[in-house]
Amino acid sequence: MRDEDKPAIRDLPLFRAVTTQTFDGLMASTYAQSFPPQLELFRQGDRADFLHILVEGAVELHAEWNGRDAVMAVVRPVSSFILAACLRDQPALMSARTLERSRILMLPAVDLRAAIRRDPELAAAVMGELARGYRGMVRQVKNLKLRGTRERLAAWLLTQSRREGGAASFVLPVEKRHLASYLGMTAESLSRTFAALKKEGIALDGARVIITDRAALAQAAGQDPLIDEMDASEDPGEVMLPSLGRPRGG
Amino acid sequence: MRDEDKPAIRDLPLFRAVTTQTFDGLMASTYAQSFPPQLELFRQGDRADFLHILVEGAVELHAEWNGRDAVMAVVRPVSSFILAACLRDQPALMSARTLERSRILMLPAVDLRAAIRRDPELAAAVMGELARGYRGMVRQVKNLKLRGTRERLAAWLLTQSRREGGAASFVLPVEKRHLASYLGMTAESLSRTFAALKKEGIALDGARVIITDRAALAQAAGQDPLIDEMDASEDPGEVMLPSLGRPRGG
DNA sequence: CGAAGGTTTGAGAGGCCTCAATTCATGTGG
DNA sequence: CCACATGAATTGAGGCCTCTCAAACCTTCG
Numbered sequence: 001m002r003d004e005d006k007p008a009i010r011d012l013p014l015f016r017a018v019t020t021q022t023f024d025g026l027m028a029s030t031y032a033q034s035f036p037p038q039l040e041l042f043r044q045g046d047r048a049d050f051l052h053i054l055v056e057g058a059v060e061l062h063a064e065w066n067g068r069d070a071v072m073a074v075v076r077p078v079s080s081f082i083l084a085a086c087l088r089d090q091p092a093l094m095s096a097r098t099l100e101r102s103r104i105l106m107l108p109a110v111d112l113r114a115a116i117r118r119d120p121e122l123a124a125a126v127m128g129e130l131a132r133g134y135r136g137m138v139r140q141v142k143n144l145k146l147r148g149t150r151e152r153l154a155a156w157l158l159t160q161s162r163r164e165g166g167a168a169s170f171v172l173p174v175e176k177r178h179l180a181s182y183l184g185m186t187a188e189s190l191s192r193t194f195a196a197l198k199k200e201g202i203a204l205d206g207a208r209v210i211i212t213d214r215a216a217l218a219q220a221a222g223q224d225p226l227i228d229e230m231d232a233s234e235d236p237g238e239v240m241l242p243s244l245g246r247p248r249g250g
Numbered sequence: 251m252r253d254e255d256k257p258a259i260r261d262l263p264l265f266r267a268v269t270t271q272t273f274d275g276l277m278a279s280t281y282a283q284s285f286p287p288q289l290e291l292f293r294q295g296d297r298a299d300f301l302h303i304l305v306e307g308a309v310e311l312h313a314e315w316n317g318r319d320a321v322m323a324v325v326r327p328v329s330s331f332i333l334a335a336c337l338r339d340q341p342a343l344m345s346a347r348t349l350e351r352s353r354i355l356m357l358p359a360v361d362l363r364a365a366i367r368r369d370p371e372l373a374a375a376v377m378g379e380l381a382r383g384y385r386g387m388v389r390q391v392k393n394l395k396l397r398g399t400r401e402r403l404a405a406w407l408l409t410q411s412r413r414e415g416g417a418a419s420f421v422l423p424v425e426k427r428h429l430a431s432y433l434g435m436t437a438e439s440l441s442r443t444f445a446a447l448k449k450e451g452i453a454l455d456g457a458r459v460i461i462t463d464r465a466a467l468a469q470a471a472g473q474d475p476l477i478d479e480m481d482a483s484e485d486p487g488e489v490m491l492p493s494l495g496r497p498r499g500g
Numbered sequence: 501c502g503a504a505g506g507t508t509t510g511a512g513a514g515g516c517c518t519c520a521a522t523t524c525a526t527g528t529g530g
Numbered sequence: 531c532c533a534c535a536t537g538a539a540t541t542g543a544g545g546c547c548t549c550t551c552a553a554a555c556c557t558t559c560g
Contacts, residue, residue, distance in 0.1 A: 044476050063392045066472050070395040072388070084381040084388075093388045093476050116377070123373045127366070130380035131334040137387030138322070138334075138343045142313045144394045145320040145434050149548075176507070184395050189548055191508055206507095206557085222316050226294050226343050399516075426539065439516055441540055456525085456539095 002032065005055050008078045009105065012053070014125045022119040029111040034103045041096040041104070048085035048092045050106040054078065057102025060178065061094040071181040074099070074174055083129060086112055099174070142227050144184055152183045153193045154221035155228050157202065161211055162230070169210040176207070252282065255305050258328045259355065262303070264375045272369040279361045284353045291346040291354070298335035298342045300356040304328065307352025310428065311344040321431040324349070324424055333379060336362055349424070392477050399435045403443045404471035405478050406433060407452065411461055412480070419460040426457075 006027065009015060015023055032055070035041065041052065044063055052059075059075040072094050075081050085092045086109035116123045143152055156179075164170045172179060180190035194204055200220040201213030211217055223230065256277065259265060265273055282305070285291065291302065294313055302309075309325040322344050325331050335342045336359035366373045393402055406429075414420045422429060430440035444454055450470040451463030461467055473480065 063388075063396065063476075065392065065396040065474055065477060068396050070392065072391065084384045087377060087381045088385070090385075091476065093385055093392070117370070117374070120367070120370060120373065123370065123377065124367070127337060127373065127377055127380060130377060130384055131337045134334045134380055134384045134387060135338070135340075135343055137384060137391060138313075141322065141387060141390050141394065142315065142320065142343070144391065146313065146315040146318045186549060187507070188509085188550085192548090195508090224315055226313075226341065227315060436517060437539070438518085438541085442516090445540090 005032070005103075005105070008055065009053060012078060012080065014080060014083075014122070014129055017121045017125060018119055019121065022115050022122055026107060026111060026115050030105050030107045032103060032105050034101065035098045037098050037100050037102075039098045041098065042082075042092055043095045044093055045091050048082045048090065049109050051080055051086045051109060051112050052082060052096070053080045053105040053107065055103045055105055057104075058099040058174075059096055059102060059104075060099050060174075061096050062181070063094050069181065070184070071178050074178070074182070076173075080129075083126070084133065087116075087126070087130075089113075099178075136229075139227050139229065146227070147222070149183065149185045149189055149193050150196060150220060151222055152185075153190065154197060154200065154217055155223055156183060157197075157209060157211065158214075158217060158221055158223060159228050159230070160209075161214075168212075168214070169208060172207045172209065255282070255353075255355070258305065259303060262328060262330065264330060264333075264372070264379055267371045267375055268369055269371065272365050272372055276357060276361060276365050280355050280357045282353060282355050284351065285348045287348050287350050287352075289348045291348065292332075292342055294343055294345045295341050298332050298340065299359050301330055301336045301359060301362050302332060302346070303330045303355040303357065305353045305355055307354075308349040308424075309346055309352060309354075310349050310424075311346050312431070313344050319431065320434070321428050324428070324432070326423075330379075333376070334383065337366075337376070337380075339363075349428075386479070389477050389479065394434050396477070397472070399433065399439055399443050400446060400470060401472055402433045402435075403440065404447060404450065404467050405473055407447075407459060407461065408464075408467060408471055408473060409478050409480070410459075411464075418462075418464070419458060422457045422459065 009027070010023060015026075030053075035057075041059065042048075054075050054077050056077055058077075059081065060071060061073045061075065061081060062069055062071045064070075073081075081096065082092050082094070089109065116126055143155070147155070160173075161167055161170060174182075176190055177187040180187045183190065185193070194202075197217070197220065198204070201211060201216035203210040203212050221228075225231070259277070260273060265276075280303075285307075291309065292298075304325050304327050306327055308327075309331065310321060311323045311325065311331060312319055312321045314320075323331075331346065332342050332344075339359065366376055393405070397405070410423075411417055411420060424432075426440055427437040430437045433440065435443070444452075447467070447470065448454070451461060451466035453460040453462050471478075475481070
């Protein structure tokens, strides 16, 4: 791996508090690899042999069933993913594919588990990551079960705006059909829901969203700190919530 | 707490591998309490000060938003719940209420966190629980996003049958309206979906379900080991999936 | 400039929900 | 033991929401 990546990795919640010895040991068995866009990194059902750490680019986690496909999360640097499957030494429940050209560190699950046994700080960090990931998924289930599409989209727009530092205007970080799938609807429905929200305080310009009336939008969304990640404490900055990993940096 | 509970608690995945010292220490700061049915144990948004361990009875985890309510999980003995919120020292994302008269052990989150710091075995067990819980929630999201109501119900029936040792006939463990909410539909829709499945290999007798044609039902469900918990390795026996805890015993 | 793929718009069907009424199960008090 | 009250489950009617299929439009990129 490149040395210039180390500081970012080292700053991951997973590794921040870990001993230098543990960290260097892990990095020794880790290797980096670059992948072109649209490449399937692994498929759901594959044994999770490596903890993946996205250093550069973007990766989409999705799930398939019966010919259908649903986006589960989009991972941005610097974040790890499929931590849970690695720990349990079990098949991944999601597939992963690159959205852009991506550089990924691959840390053998065996070594990760060994290091956890040795370093209590690492164990604690992993625990924290898992707990955060679990709560993120609980949020997603609540979002799906309790809200309709209009509310989900409105809430996502507000959350995204907050991530961009409260900007009134921002560019969608992924294609609309991916956002649609992430939000549990079709691309057509998303398009119509966007149109409907034009009366609720937003405007569209291609992939750019402009929030013209934040209060109205918040009203339409019914924002809730117990569904939307509204403070920094639980939201490490992923573009779309609940992968296991952390953003920031890049 | 009653001494007769100890063996069951001790056998929880959380505590199984823990030192006697850790276990006894935790049990010393734990106190037991009995609650009548239909009692709100805590509400979403409440700080999670205690890890709850259900020793007897049944507890429902649910979530509210905008006047709506959704069942997230039903916990059966002996299982712990709200582990993630305890670890993060953050508000619970779900509310909990007893379904039956229940006896519950309450373990102060502070002591739990302290014990984790001291005992690596406990830390490892907590990690395992969290990873399992996370994967359970991923399954739930896949279930909601990828399947329709008919498939969700059919799959749940098969899973439930498997939990009951593969019985062709079993009694629903909760009221139908709770099952409906858990599966993300209304009570009316559940009723109609049940009716529809009568042509797909099931029969109904009040709260009793009889699987008359397992193959047909499996066909309708589109069972998938990456959505439904089909082997024992990830399914500790909850009635409805992904709380953080473990069944067995009772 | 043309091809490919994403996005929007339209039309139509179907699924699921809402509201309402009826039936059924449970439990209480007379 | 029955009458009644309460709440669950079912059934029906109607409507909205979301999906599907299809075509047109727009953007990107070779």
